[in-house]
Amino acid sequence: MAKTGFKLPGFTSYVERVKNVTAQEAAELIVAELQEDGPAWTGEFRNNWVIVTGTGKRIPATKESSYTKLQRQTPTAEPIKKISAPKLKGKGNNGYTIGNVMRYRDIALDLDPGGVRTAGANRNTAPEDWYINFVQGGKMRQILEAATLKAAKDPTIRGFKGGSRATRF
Amino acid sequence: MTLQDIRRHFETPVVDTCTALNIPYRPANTLEPNGDAYSEFVEARLQFGAMMEGIVGDCTNLENIRGSFIIEYFGPKGRGPARAQEVMELLFCEMLALKGVTDINGPNFTELENRPYYFSRMSMAIRAHNEAP
Numbered sequence: 596m597a598k599t600g601f602k603l604p605g606f607t608s609y610v611e612r613v614k615n616v617t618a619q620e621a622a623e624l625i626v627a628e629l630q631e632d633g634p635a636w637t638g639e640f641r642n643n644w645v646i647v648t649g650t651g652k653r654i655p656a657t658k659e660s661s662y663t664k665l666q667r668q669t670p671t672a673e674p675i676k677k678i679s680a681p682k683l684k685g686k687g688n689n690g691y692t693i694g695n696v697m698r699y700r701d702i703a704l705d706l707d708p709g710g711v712r713t714a715g716a717n718r719n720t721a722p723e724d725w726y727i728n729f730v731q732g733g734k735m736r737q738i739l740e741a742a743t744l745k746a747a748k749d750p751t752i753r754g755f756k757g758g759s760r761a762t763r764f
Numbered sequence: 765m766t767l768q769d770i771r772r773h774f775e776t777p778v779v780d781t782c783t784a785l786n787i788p789y790r791p792a793n794t795l796e797p798n799g800d801a802y803s804e805f806v807e808a809r810l811q812f813g814a815m816m817e818g819i820v821g822d823c824t825n826l827e828n829i830r831g832s833f834i835i836e837y838f839g840p841k842g843r844g845p846a847r848a849q850e851v852m853e854l855l856f857c858e859m860l861a862l863k864g865v866t867d868i869n870g871p872n873f874t875e876l877e878n879r880p881y882y883f884s885r886m887s888m889a890i891r892a893h894n895e896a897p
Contacts, residue, residue: 708836708885709878724811724834731867731889732813733830 615683621742622646622680622691628738629693630675632729633703634721636713637662638673640703643696646680654694656701667713770892771810774833774865777858778808785851804839806851810890829892835859837871837884845873848884856886864890 623646630641639660647654662670680691697703702710704726712720722728729735765773775791782789788805812831835855839848852871859865870886 708838708883709876722811724809724832727834727869727887728811728813728832731832731869731887732811733889734814736830737814 611685617743618683618690619680620745621739622693623678624738624742624745625735626678626680626693628734629726629729630678632721632725632734634712634725635672635675636720637667637670638675640695640697640700642673642676642678644678645694645696646678647692647694648681648683648689650690650692652692654692654696656696656698658696659698765892767812770829770831770864770890773892774810774859774862774890775808777862778806778835778855781851781854781858782806785854787851804837804847804851806855807836807838809834831890831892832887833859833865833890834885834887838881839883841875841880841882843882845882848873848882852884852886859886859888864892866891 626644626646629644633641635641637660639662643658645654660667683690694700695703699710701707702712705712705724706726779789788803790805790807792807792809810831810833812829814830815828835852837848837851837855839851852873856868856871859868865888867889868886869888871884872886873882873884875881876883
């Protein structure tokens with residue numbers, strides 16, 4: 596019986612590397628867009644997104660606001676902070692989990708129907724249902740496509756030649 | 765379809781189900797009628813998300829509209845989940861059968877802490893296109 600398929604030395608490592616870089620790009624782009632689209636009253640919420648390795652990880656909402664009630668009335672939004680994803684290494688990794696650690700996150704995400712976000716004139720507090728719309732309204736899908744393209748242009752994973760060179764990532 | 769046509773397309777099964785179940789339906793941007801902890805009602809909101817995608821070729825349908833449709837049920841607290849489940853299950857089946865609904869998340873059920881309601885929500889991704897005139 597004829598053998599099906601063929602073997603390329605190093606190809607598995609190459610694919611794993613592409614997968615890891617794509618996942619990392621996607622996670623960082625998603626968080627950057629969440630920071631952009633989400634509310635920024637004090638800026639504390641948007642700077643407290645976290646990216647952890649592994650899917651389905653629990654990210655507890657444990658962080659209290661560092662602002663007093665008085666400070667929250669007329670805050671100056673904190674500068675936006677870049678959130679980086681830890682590198683995924685090796686085979687059999689399980690991607691990432693993204694979450695926010697602020698205790699009031701459900702209010703900021705519009706997931707708490709009893710919670711009302713602080714609003715004010717000329718301030719970005721994000722439109723209603725911004726988070727659900729982000730996930731289901733097509734933006735997440737666009738980011739994943741963009742991450743694939745961006746990762747494909749990464750010089751460290753371009754020019755696969757096969758053999759041992761491909762394993763030197 | 766215009767944006768209003770799209771809204772009508774997704775809202776109609778919700779309105780019909782609410783009418784059949786004799787539950788008040790509150791569309792987006794309407795004044796909240798008087799209610800209390802003993803009343804029940806359904807809300808739905810439509811948000812448009814990614815509206816444009818580049819298309820190559822001679823195509824008159826230029827817009828590929830995506831968005832999210834959210835249905836929420838508010839019912840009396842302390843009476844068990846049966847009624848909420850009945851309402852949401854019917855709404856779920858209606859939305860599942862509706863063209864343009866691509867992914868339903870929920871329904872989730874919870875007792876609200878700060879309001880006297882038992883609450884359920886499901887959200888779904890929607891797709892439509894806006895035909896060029």
